[in-house]
Amino acid sequence: MASKVTPISGFQEWLPRERIAEQYVLDTIREVFELHGFASVSTRAVEPVERLSDQGEDADKEIYAVSRLAGGDDEARLGLHFDLTVPFARYVLENSGKLTFPFRRYQIQPAWRGERPQRGRYREFIQADVDIIDAAELPGHYEAELLLVIADVFGRLPVGAYQVHVNNRKICEGFYRAIGIEDVIGTLRIVDKLDKIGEDGVASLLLAAGCSQEQADRCLALARIRTSDTSFVQQVRALGVSHPVLEEGLTHLASVMETAAEHAPGVAVADLRIARGLDYYTGTVYETMLERDPGYGSVCSGGRYDALASDGKRTYPGVGISIGVSRLLGLLIGEEGLTASRETPAAVLVAVNDEETRSDSIRIAAALRSRGVPTLVAPKAAKFGKQIQFADRRGIPYVWFPGAGERGGDAVKDIRSGDQVDADAASWTPPAADLHATLVTPGSSD
Known part of the structure; x- marks a missing residue:
């Protein structure tokens, strides 16, 4: 007896015209990445669960475990990767002797997250990543360059007006340490929830985490700063807090904003509430919002990581940014009706x-x-x-x-x-x- 076909939520399957539109977007992204000198790599779908689960507070809750149905207890625990940065870092470590640094890579592949499907969030999704990784040291100018790559991509796609919100986690780290907060990662995770739970919710969580009312108020004051130029530097200093790490972060973010103003005017916004939830980010972080629907959330994000690719002897710092292709197309195709002029490539x-x-x-x-x-x-x-x-x-x-x-x-x-x-x-x-x-x-x- 034939079984009834039942849809599974959280997976995108397009009709032929829509699939052609998806391929057009993917081809455009690939073309721009190659124009900027990035080489393509592809990595396996699975990684050891321990490596995946060590990347943030909620990472272990999102991993799809993989095993043979007839597998034994002695099998290695594997999970489907939930992003492309973690497997890329492993790829660099395994192939470091064969790669030429600084290494510029792009990668367009599916990833998987075991979370509840909702608007713009899927169990299986395509990401398009670019990263620049180096041995020992990575110059800060690459953090500005990646923003320009994304501006080039989005300028060729029908996404309308958008803005890349940029912050530097060293600003947050130095500020928090200067006001007496030692749990920097925990505080970043809480502040990263601002869009979801608002200032009152964040303040309550900060107080519950051991912050004083004054510390919570200062964290929120920092997070409110948002400028389209480098005036954020003066606004932060006006809060009366100083710390060497804070100054380093301000300098780096100002440099990114200056480069963006020259080569992609109007695209970048210095937004000091942006934190990113994954623990491996250490410097510049990015989130890209479509102006016509900011509530949809970020369609392109990433940041700098200094210790993700490390074997204990050598460290390979990098910076990367990822376009959530499925997330973007869920809006453009799924909700707004973007399609193709025909359902077959034939002319x-x-x-x-x-x-x-x-x-x-x-x-x-x-x-x-x-x-x-x-x-x-x-x-x-x-x-x-x-x-x-x-x-x-x-x-x-x-x-x-x-x-x-x-x-x-x-x-x-x-x-x-x-x-x-x-x-x-x-x-x-x-x-x-x-x-x-x-x-x-x-x-x-x-």
Whole structure:
């Protein structure tokens, strides 16, 4: 007896037009990453659970454990990776003798989190990461460079207005230590909940964690600072707190903001409430918000990590930023209706006059494909009206008719306009705008 098909929440599966739109976004991201000199790597899906669970307060709650159904108790405990940074750090350690540093990598792969699916959050999702990692020391200018990479990507995608919110965790660390707070990581985790529980909720958690009312008030005062230039430096100093680590963080963040102002004006915001929940971040941190829907949360985030890739003898500091592709497309495709101009890559359907001459149609298709024209041969030698209808339903803009030319050659028809012209498969090419499927945004025409 066939079992009933039951949907599983938290997984994206797109229809063909939507899948083409997803591939367009992925190809754009890949192209920009390579334009900026990043090399592609791919890492395995699983890591030891102990390595994954050592990355933050809630990391162990999100890991999908993996084991054979017939496995024994002596099997190594493995889990699906919940991001691409942890496996990349392991990859660097295993291959350090073969890599050239500073190493620039990009990685576009699925990741998995065992959390409750909700708007913009999935159990399986695609991330697109770029990282720069070096041996022993990593210059701070890379932290500004990654922001410019993301600005380049988002400038080519239909995301509308957006802002990259930037902070430096050294600002928070130095500030907290200066006012007498020793549990820096715990305080960062609490402040990182501001968007979810608000100032009153954060204040209550800080007090419960042992902070005084004055310390809690000062933490919130720091988190309220947000500027589109380097004036945050003066605002922080006006709080009357000084510490060497704080000054270091202010200097680094000011440098990032100055670079962004020159090369991507209006994109960066210094936002001192941004903390990021994972423990491995040590410097600059990023979160990217779409201005039309800031409540959707960050669609691109990351930061600097100094000790994640370390074998006890050598340390490889790095900085990375990750585009939540599935999260972004959940909004663009799933909610706003972004799609593609056709449901197949084919730009041309070669008609079949009759089954005896199908080989002629196949030869025409081969000639077109040899010059990069995506082409499909009609499945049946039906009436031409039905073959045109076949193409129209799939969004294929051109139908090729063997032997229908005025001089005995072939003809090709634009079924949108009805225009038909003589054509030779050895030379004819559709306009560049029709060669590949294009994105269609809601309200626009294809």
